[in-house]
Amino acid sequence: MMTNVAWLLLIPAAMAMGWLFGRRGGEIKGGAKISRLSNTYFRGLNYLLNEQQDKALEIFLQIAEVDKETVETQFALGHLFRRRGEVDRAIRLHQNLVARTGLSEEQKTRASLELGEDYMRAGLLDRAETLFNDLVNMGVHAPKALQQLISIYQSERDWPQAIAHALKYEQISGQAMGESIAHYYCELAEKFIHENNPGSARDQIALAYSSDSQCVRAGMLEGKLDLLENNDAAAIRAFERVARHDVDYLPEVLPDLMACYERRNELMRARGFLQEVIENYAGVTPLLALTELIERQDGEAVAQDFLAKQLLQRPSVRGEAVLLGKVVAQPVSDPAEMLKTLKQITDQLLVRSANYRCNNCGFGARAHHWQCPSCKHWGSVKPLLNLLGS
Ligand SMILES: [Zn+2]
Structure with a gap:
């Protein structure tokens, strides 16, 4: 799936290239060159579309040989090398482009971005980091470079840097990053809990809430800390808040929450809370807990x-x-x-209950279909041995 999309992204560049060759060839040498280059180019494009990378690579190398000045061909080649896992070749190619004179600023920074991606693929995260930071400082391709930096810091679990760069990305791109940033703070809070430093953990939880006031994970961590400190009253508040922010997480906190109510002998409060959540939670867990209380x-x-x-x-x-x-x-x-x-x-x-299920995609249906309505596969929807006991 991913490779398909990546190939499609190459097409506009390849198209522009074909047009360029066609036109330039025409101006210089007339009809023969036009058709030779466009035939070559279309053969290359065809291989790309059929995912025959070896043959496509051969064609692009030929094109690059004919016209060494064409930067777009170089970019297409670099892309191909990286796709094929030949990261060293991609790095050399993009390093040459970055060092080359006569490129526009836009082309130079694009080559730097590509080179950074090569470094990431090769696991040379330090080099990638330096390169992307330079791009951010120069103010070119900053959003793209920031995204790459954020993913580097995430994989290095360097949460303070991830936070700083996510804030910068939010500022530049206008795209809200609060939910991710809250998770970075929660990662830090978990680290501090692990190190027996509840004070610092609580600071991070507060910061998580300030990034995302609905952060369920912050509430769960808060309740966990309260339990560690034997503060059942505070744990009840934290866990109730989790369920109010996102009731789907209720089964995760309910056992601890019920134990807190029990220890504090607050069964009426428990009944009130369960009564409230069964109104907007479809699952049966809170209903059974409420039945036990009754x-x-x-x-x-x-x-x-x-x-x-x-x-x-x-x-x-x-x-x-x-x-x-x-x-x-x-x-x-x-x-x-x-x-x-x-x-x-x-x-x-x-x-x-669903009486039929597609063996190909898992789609459930009450009536039989010879062709699956979901994945369009024929003959894969079969009667289920479920409640009906077909
Ligand atoms: Zn299906």
């Missing part, structure tokens, strides 16, 4: 009734299994009514 405080009959009513609105196999367990363990006041409810829940589960 059972402890109001008795088994109330809990059974509550769970049955909730499962009618949001049927789930796991929830139904819990309900059946309760029914088996505890005599039901109205068995006929409970059976009716269980049947309704089961019917809904059957209606909602």
Whole structure:
């Protein structure tokens, strides 16, 4: 996929080149040269499109031989070398371009960018870093160079530098980097937690929040620190905030959160919080936690009734299994009514579940399709051995 896109990016340059050759040849020597060069060029383009890199390389080397001045050919060649993993050749080629006289400023800095990418590919991160920093300081191609620097600092886990350059990138490009920067601060906070330095960890967490006020990871780290310091009240606040910022992370924090409520004997607060989150969370985990609380405080009959009513609105196999367990363990006041409810829940589960799945792409469907609606593969959508037990 990636290589396809990369080849396509080469086409405009190749097109311009073909046009250039065609035209220049025409001015100098007439028709014969035009057709020879454009034939060569189109053969090269064809090889590129068919991903026959060896043959494309041969053609481009020929073109470069005919016209040594054509910088675009050199760029295309450099690109090809790097794609093929011949990083040394790409480095030599781009170094020559950078050192060459008579290039425009734009071409020179473009060659530097390419050279920086070669260095990154070769694992020469120090050299790449120096080169990209020079480009940033010169103010040319700064956004592109900053992006490369950020990825270098990320792979070196040099978070302070990653933060500094992301801020600069945000300033120059206008593109918001707050979410990434908050993660860099969280990486630093984790490092400090690991080094038993909670004070510095908390400073980084505060900075993460100032970069991204909705940062879920900062909330989770804060709760973890609070737990380490046996501050359950603060941990409850931190974990509740995580769920409010992004309820999808609820299952990650719920076990710790419930343990905190328990230790502080704040079961009413727990009930209120769970009641609030089950309104906007589709999963069954908080529902089951709430059912347990209700059972402890109001008795088994109330809990059974509550769970049955909730499962009618949001049927789930796991929830139904819990309900059946309760029914088996505890005599039901109205068995006929409970059976009716269980049947309704089961019917809904059957209606909602996918009965067919594509073996090629995993697409789930309720009806059968000979051709997969998602990946268009023929004959790969088959009946599932799921709840229906086909
Ligand atoms: Zn499919």
